[in-house]
Amino acid sequence: MTATLSRPGRAAPPAVRRAPSGGRTPAARRRYALTVLAFLLPSAVPLAMFVLGPMVAAAWISLTDWNLLAPANWVGFDNYAKLLTDPKTGDVFLHTLAYIAGYLPLVYLGGLAIALGLNTALRGRTLLRGVYFLPVVTSWIVVALVWRWLLNPANGVVNTVLAWFGIDGPGWWTDPAWAMPSIILASAWKDLGFVMVILLAGLQAIDPALLEAARVDGAGWWRRLVSIIMPLLSPATFFVIVISLINGFQVFDQVYAMTGGGPGGATQVVVQQIYDLTFRYGRAGEASALSWMLFVVILAVTVVQIRGQRKWVNYG
Amino acid sequence: MAETLAIRTARPRPVPWRSILLHLVIALGAVAMFFPFYWTLVTSLNADSRLDSAPTLWPADPSLEAYATLFTRLPFARVIGNSLLLAVVTTLVQLFTSATAAYAFSRLPFRGRTVVFGIYLATMMVPLQVLVVPLFAELKAFGLVDTYLGALLPTFASAFGIFLLRQAMNQVPTELDEAAALDGAGHFRIFWTVMLPNIRPALATLAVFAFMGSWNSFLWPLVVLRSPEVQTLPVALAGLQGQFTTQWDVVMAGSIVSILPMLAIYLFAQKYVIQGVANTGLK
Structure with missing residues (x-):
């Protein structure tokens, strides 16, 4: 993934042919081929068996009526046709998009604000950066459980604090209208540090002389942010958006643990639906078809972004 | 003006x-x-x-009542042991498979290498969800559902790890391996005595990420490890919710127990973790 994003034209250092690489005689060449194989097989075998193989298998299963138990029957594109006409499919994609629409701006702008703050001569910067990053190393399940507890409608700490200010807190994950915002809030909290670190690395790569020159020319803080920092930060921004969209379409752990897709299906996202179809209803064929649809969507979104990056991403 | x-x-x-x-x-x-x-x-x-x-x-x-409940009413020590075992094995195996592959992609030219590397990287883009159903079927056919090995096998190779280590190896000057080659060292010796010692920071970064990924992983363990004795921490924690609906002290105690090892590793290797994230964004 990352390699496809790298700046064009910056080639890897040339690999130099050294003494034991190949050689002239057939025996030496065979020995070299065996060496290459010995280095590649430990990774190639698991990747082929547990990634590439299952991927092809998923395509095949999606064309059958397999239910995990009985032998599968070929049904052609029936599963896809069924999914495309089922309003439920539109719903699960809409819920996933709603998640992304709330999560991405929150996590990006929040991460940017913190990165900008931490990029100044700030005392205790390392400690602060560590605190902001801490949720990143915490598991999604713990994050989901902790936020379920924080956002508890009855006596959760968030609603208690809101009550101090005379605000009657919502039902959060028990309320169909507030369940998705609850998940978004927890997810943004978890990923903020990740986005912050990537943007901070981008900020630190900006030549301070440029900003100084702009300041001497009378550019204010906002002006410098918009005209210098943001364009120079665009590769990091691009990376964050690509990764966040890929992960956003695959949102599952926190949904499973916070709401299980509820209440009343209000947070039923695509992967939750794939999981339910497979392990609750045993409709593996349909689940595979849906997962391939999701993969194609993710691939299309990513390709469109990589194609479009030239319009706004500035590799300097 | x-x-x-x-x-x-x-x-x-x-x-x-x-x-x-x-x-x-x-x-x-x-x-x-x-x-x-x-x-x-x-x-x-x-x-x-x-x-x-x-x-x-x-x-x-x-x-500490909640912690006592956790360990007496549930096989929680067992669950922690399961998580630890899977995380340690995953980390060690991923270090090995990533380092060897990275060496091939960095130092062993062969026909079609770019294409093979491209296929490796493409596997990073495949969402686990697409694979879950056939993977489950595959491991069921092998009789590995509900076994540690079944949980472990799909984690054995990591395209991310290979990419990370290849980047690091590309920055090691080729003069170093040339000097070793002149002394008569073959690729295996160069790999072991020249390359690995020179990419220690990248290995540390990968180790932390591999451990973290395994320790926190949820979907695959949830699917493949069905019985309580083999369950991992995140899955057991998610299960706690149903068992002790109102006992938040127990659920939060479990969360603390799950966070502590990651916190220790994070404090210990903060530099590598943050550098690793920053690097993936820049390169």
Whole structure:
């Protein structure tokens, strides 16, 4: 993934042919081929068996009526046709998009604000950066459980604090209208540090002389942010958006643990639906078809972004 | 122009308000970020964390009852052991498979190498969800459902790890391996005695990420490890919710137990973790 994003034209250092690489005689060449194989097989075998193989298998299963138990029957594109006409499919994609629409701006702008703050001569910067990053190393399940507890409608700490200010807190994950915002809030909290670190690395790569020159020319803080920092930060921004969209379409752990897709299906996202179809209803064929649809969507979104990056991403 | 002048004349003695405000906002943000952890700890020490009790900033009567419940009423020690075992094995195997593959992609030219590397990288884009159904079927056919090996096998190779280590190896000067080759070292010896010692920071980064990924992974263990004796921490934690609907102290105690090892590793290897994330964004 990352390699496809790298700046064009910056080639890897040339690999130099050294003494034991190949050689002239057939025996030496065979020995070299065996060496290459010995280095590649430990990774190639698991990747082929547990990634590439299952991927092809998923395509095949999606064309059958397999239910995990009985032998599968070929049904052609029936599963896809069924999914495309089922309003439920539109719903699960809409819920996933709603998640992304709330999560991405929150996590990006929040991460940017913190990165900008931490990029100044700030005392205790390392400690602060560590605190902001801490949720990143915490598991999604713990994050989901902790936020379920924080956002508890009855006596959760968030609603208690809101009550101090005379605000009657919502039902959060028990309320169909507030369940998705609850998940978004927890997810943004978890990923903020990740986005912050990537943007901070981008900020630190900006030549301070440029900003100084702009300041001497009378550019204010906002002006410098918009005209210098943001364009120079665009590769990091691009990376964050690509990764966040890929992960956003695959949102599952926190949904499973916070709401299980509820209440009343209000947070039923695509992967939750794939999981339910497979392990609750045993409709593996349909689940595979849906997962391939999701993969194609993710691939299309990513390709469109990589194609479009030239319009706004500035590799300097 | 007048504005420029004003800014310049103000510069020699800047009022530190802006800096003070910035410190304040960033620190408040950090407190807000940290609060959920603090709250988790407080709840876990508060034996009566029921939905009907109002939250207090400090437990009135701190006790370790919730932790005792965790370890006596559940096979929680077993669950921790399971998670540890899977994380350690995954980390070791991924270090091995990533390092060897990275060496081939960095130092062993062969026909079609670019294509093969491209296929490796493409596997990073495949969402696990696409693979879950056939993977489950495959491991069921092997008789590996509900076994550690079944949980482990799909984690054995990591395209991310290979990419990370290849980047690091490309930065090791080829003169080093050439010198070793002149001394008669073959590729296996160069790999072991020249390459690996020179990419230690990248290996440390990968180790932390591999451990973290395994320790926190949820979907695959949830699917493949069905019986309680082989379950991992995140899956057991998610299950706690149903068992102890209102016993938040127990759920939060479990969360604390799950966070602690990651916290220790994170404090120990903070530099590598943050550098690793920063690098993946830049390269």
